[in-house]
Every structure is written in C-alpha cells, then in structure tokens.
Amino acid sequence: MPTVSVKRDLLFRALGRAYTEEEFDELCFEFGLELDEITSEKDIISKEQGDGKAGSASDVILFKIDVPANRYDLLCLEGLVRGLQVFKERIEAPRYKRILPENGEVQRLIITEETALVRPYAVAAVLRNIKLTQESYESFIELQEKLHQNICRRRTLVAIGTHDLDTIAGPFTYTARPPSDIKFKPLNQSVELTAKEMMDFYRADSHLKHYLHIIENKPVYPVIYDSNGVVLSMPPIINGDHSKISLNTRNVFIECTATDLTKAKIALDILVTMFSEYCEKPFTVEAAEVIYPNGKTCILPELPYRKELVSTDVINKHVGICETPASVARLLTRMYLKTQVAEDGQHLEIEIPPTRADIIHACDIVEDAAIAYGFNNIEMTIPKTYTIANQFPLNKLTELLRQDLAAAGFTEALTFALCSEEDIASKLCVDISVTKAVHIANPKTAEFQVARTTLLPGLLKTIAANKKMPLPMKLFEISDIVVKDSTKDVGARNYRHLCAVYYNKNPGFEVIHGLLDRIMQLLNVQPGKENGYSIKAAGDAAFFPGRCAEIFAGSKSFGKLGVLHPDVITKFDLTMPCSALEITIEPFL
Numbered sequence: 001m002p003t004v005s006v007k008r009d010l011l012f013r014a015l016g017r018a019y020t021e022e023e024f025d026e027l028c029f030e031f032g033l034e035l036d037e038i039t040s041e042k043d044i045i046s047k048e049q050g051d052g053k054a055g056s057a058s059d060v061i062l063f064k065i066d067v068p069a070n071r072y073d074l075l076c077l078e079g080l081v082r083g084l085q086v087f088k089e090r091i092e093a094p095r096y097k098r099i100l101p102e103n104g105e106v107q108r109l110i111i112t113e114e115t116a117l118v119r120p121y122a123v124a125a126v127l128r129n130i131k132l133t134q135e136s137y138e139s140f141i142e143l144q145e146k147l148h149q150n151i152c153r154r155r156t157l158v159a160i161g162t163h164d165l166d167t168i169a170g171p172f173t174y175t176a177r178p179p180s181d182i183k184f185k186p187l188n189q190s191v192e193l194t195a196k197e198m199m200d201f202y203r204a205d206s207h208l209k210h211y212l213h214i215i216e217n218k219p220v221y222p223v224i225y226d227s228n229g230v231v232l233s234m235p236p237i238i239n240g241d242h243s244k245i246s247l248n249t250r251n252v253f254i255e256c257t258a259t260d261l262t263k264a265k266i267a268l269d270i271l272v273t274m275f276s277e278y279c280e281k282p283f284t285v286e287a288a289e290v291i292y293p294n295g296k297t298c299i300l301p302e303l304p305y306r307k308e309l310v311s312t313d314v315i316n317k318h319v320g321i322c323e324t325p326a327s328v329a330r331l332l333t334r335m336y337l338k339t340q341v342a343e344d345g346q347h348l349e350i351e352i353p354p355t356r357a358d359i360i361h362a363c364d365i366v367e368d369a370a371i372a373y374g375f376n377n378i379e380m381t382i383p384k385t386y387t388i389a390n391q392f393p394l395n396k397l398t399e400l401l402r403q404d405l406a407a408a409g410f411t412e413a414l415t416f417a418l419c420s421e422e423d424i425a426s427k428l429c430v431d432i433s434v435t436k437a438v439h440i441a442n443p444k445t446a447e448f449q450v451a452r453t454t455l456l457p458g459l460l461k462t463i464a465a466n467k468k469m470p471l472p473m474k475l476f477e478i479s480d481i482v483v484k485d486s487t488k489d490v491g492a493r494n495y496r497h498l499c500a501v502y503y504n505k506n507p508g509f510e511v512i513h514g515l516l517d518r519i520m521q522l523l524n525v526q527p528g529k530e531n532g533y534s535i536k537a538a539g540d541a542a543f544f545p546g547r548c549a550e551i552f553a554g555s556k557s558f559g560k561l562g563v564l565h566p567d568v569i570t571k572f573d574l575t576m577p578c579s580a581l582e583i584t585i586e587p588f589l
Helices: 008-015 021-030 041-049 077-087 113-117 134-149 195-204 261-278 312-319 325-334 362-373 393-407 456-464 509-522 566-571
Strands: 003-007 034-040 061-066 097-099 107-111 121-127 158-164 172-177 221-225 231-234 252-258 284-286 288-291 297-300 306-311 338-341 347-352 473-484 492-503 533-537 543-553 556-564 578-584
Touching (some): 003 077, 008 077, 021 034, 034 041, 077 325, 113 172, 121 288, 121 297, 134 158, 158 231, 158 261, 172 252, 221 252, 252 261, 306 312, 306 362, 312 325, 312 347, 325 347, 393 473, 393 492, 393 509, 456 473, 456 492, 456 578, 492 509, 509 556, 509 578, 556 566
Parallel strands (some): 107 172, 107 288
Antiparallel strands (some): 003 061, 034 061, 121 284, 158 252, 221 231, 288 297, 306 347, 338 347, 473 492, 492 578, 533 543, 556 578
C-alpha cells in the first residue's frame, strides 16, 4: 500500500478542526485507511542516518497514512482532505468541468510517427490561472512522484511533465530523435547537455538512475518541443529547465507520455482534478488538443462521468446488512459516489466521477458501501452452510516434522522466498539456465531477483550472518521452493522442501546422515532399496567430490545430502566445513 506523508497542522487546518491521535486514527479506520506512523522529518533522518545528521531537520509532526493502492485520488493532501470531508458530509463532492480557453484557441500537442518506436501515446491539459503556495507546490510535485511510483509503474507506463505555460509557446510537438540530435539544459542544471551526456550524468543520480534503462538502449529518444524549438522534456527521464514551474507560475501545461493510453488518461485526470481547486475558477480544467500521426484528434482531459445501476438487494446481500435504498444511497454518496434511488425504488443510480478510476465493477461499489457502513457495525451471524475444517495435510506434516527436528537439536530458520540469481546459481556452481528459476520482472534490489529453487542458500546466508555464535551451528527450514512448470496455468509450481545444515570445525556428515535416518523413522519409511529408502553416491557441483549422495524412495529420487564444496562455502563467506541435507517431503503424504 502506498504511504502518504502529510503535515499534521496543514491537514487539521484543511479539515477545519483538530483531532487527537486516537480520534484521527479512528477516522482513518472508518474511511478504509490506516494511520501507519506519527513522526517528523527529524525523527526519520535520525533513524536512517543517526542523530548527527538530523540537527537541522524540521520538527513538524508528520502523519504517515497507508492508502489503498488503487485509490489514486487519496495520494495527496488535497484529495485526502476532500475525501474525508465528503465522507463526514461536511461538503458535497465537487463536479469537475473541462472548459475551453476564453480566446477559443486550445493548446495543441502534435505526435509524430517516430514516437511509435519508444512511447507512442501522449495526453495533455492546462491548469489556467492557478495560485500555488509553498505547501500546495510541494504537494503538486509529490503527487506526480506518487503517481510515477504507482499507476505509472516507475515511469515505464506513463511519465508526467509539468511546465510553466507562460515560458513556452504552442503548438507543441512530441517526437523521437537520435540521442545525438537532442540537446538542452535539464531541470536545475546550468549547462546544456546532449541526451547521451545526460544518460552518463544521471547514472550517478540516486533518483533518476532508476529510469535510465527505460529508453537507454532505444535508437531514438522521445522529446517534446514548443513552436520555437525549446525542449520541454525528454520523457521519462527529465524536464527542461526553461519551462520549470515555480510559486510564481500561473498557467501550467501538463503532458503525459505513455506506452499505455488508459493509464495516461487516468494519471492526467487525477493530477488536474486534485489541483484544479487552486485555479481562479475552481475545479475547472482547460482542454488541450492532441493530434495523432494518423490525423486523429482528441480533446483532453476526458474527465468522464459514468453511471452504474446496482440493486439494493445485491449490496445488502453481499455486505450482510439490511438497509433501505435511501440509506445505501447515502452511504455511497459519502464515499464520493453520488447516488440516488432509481424510479423503481429498488435500484440505485450511481455516478462514478473521474477521480474514482478504481470503480470497475459492481463489487467495487459494494465494497465502498461496506466501508461507509462500517465493518465493525456489520452484525455477526452464523453461516447457513456448515463445514468441518481440517488442517491441510502438507501443513500438518510440516508442523510435525518441525517439532521433531527441533527436538533433535536443530534450530529452525525462516528465510526469504526471494533471493539473487547468484545465490541459487553461481554460488552453488551451477548455471542459472538449468535452475528453472522464476524471475522477477522488475526486481527492486539485486537481493530479490528470483524465487528460490532451493532452501540451502538461505540457511548458509543465515550462518554467515551469525558467525559469532558458538559452534556447532545446526539449522533447518521447511518451506516452499518455486520452479517453472509449463503444465500449470500460472507457469510455475511450489514444492515443500526440508533442508538442514551442520556447520562446525569438522564436516559432521554423520550428523546429517543421522538426521536423515531420524526423519525417515518419523515418516515410517524403513531402509531398503525396494520398499524403503536408500542412498546412492552421486555427483553435484555444490558438494565435495565423493562426499555427495542422492536419496531414493524405491526408485524415485527425492533429495541429496553431503559435504559442501569448499568453493561454495567460500562464496557464502564461511570458513569452516559444512554438511547439508535437502529433500522434498510431498511424496510422504
């Protein structure tokens, strides 16, 4: 869930009253939010960097509020306050309007066919005669960043640019050119740079370096020019310094370039609806015309209002309440969904505003009705259908084994289900291509690139982090691993594995072998090649040559045990011998 940080005093001033911490926490809960933390900039820096770095930081109290990921309209102070005020029935939900400029000449954004190679879509709008304070200016910038991280998927789907319209002249051209042909002064810089120089320059920037890969290897880069050839921006990387907005900006030109047109329209609608309240004509947005390469034109923003018809009985049944149509209509109106009872007296006509892109289906409306009614106010009833619950057999077996492994002197560890590619590949002396690993499409860190295919790396990293503990160290874990499986509808499946390691001055192979015998005894599997279990010498790059065995139940292999190879031990930053056992327990259900 995204977290929105707002200054407490600003929030209370906008709400028109002060709350105690408990009162505001309760208000958030009623509205479907969560007050995550009460802190200050000074406290945050002190926790992250130490007291010495927090000396000049602000003591202003900040509320950190967790917002549902699909409620883009609550990602800034303006939207949050508006939503809470409507919820408390202090104000009516405003109606947003698209208007034409007084002179009748709309700003135009012309898209050329070259953009199809990188980011083929763009949308635009104008906030006319806007007045921003320092606080609203900061909120405006922060909302763009929140949208970039959320619906825009870290700028891969949509990139938002805002410009001082009085410093540029339309019509604007959105095109794509080779990096060597693009040169301008980037935001907050003093010298002009080519696109290639910018890529090198921002590679060391802690914020922008994460977006360079989006266009870095493309033959052409997207760029927006005004009618005088002034560069507005090179999306999705950086805006031009020439058109940057400030507190003195009165007219804002907003452009969103995208690979997903629907997401671009939603991002534009959210941005203009949230801050149109600061325009001379509140809640109005000046239209802009977008011209596509095929000659098609669009007037934006769309600011669409649509109506849904939902039965009161459906809402009552799914929520578990018994309210009149008029009462349910009032509940939904409090959730920013203007509702009235239909002529038949049983259905509700619900108007979905442009700020509620999260309302896709009738079930979303039912959810809002439940939130407004209050989950704690729903009467608990005994289900009409009776069932007898049983523990999932695999989990029951897992719990039983955990208890007996602990009784055998091993300590349980719980490690991450995600790991780096090298943890399951190069560190175990195997190629990543043979691991059948499920890769994360957009990993946030190098530590979480793939789903683990073995439990062994997690235990070895746990030992490496606890080398000061007394020897021997005996750890185990029983958890799921994930591998690709084309026969499954999701393309992958889980296997429940048991892994144990013994780390000491001597390898302790006999300890691990003894643990295997104990596990088989608990599973009531006798030694024997035909109807029991047996071990057979095997080769595995992760184990010391001649010190590895494969474990069979009948003729079917279900795991390996042995002494780890010195190279593997070294790669995990360990210095002593280590024996390991890893088996799958599902065959023994």
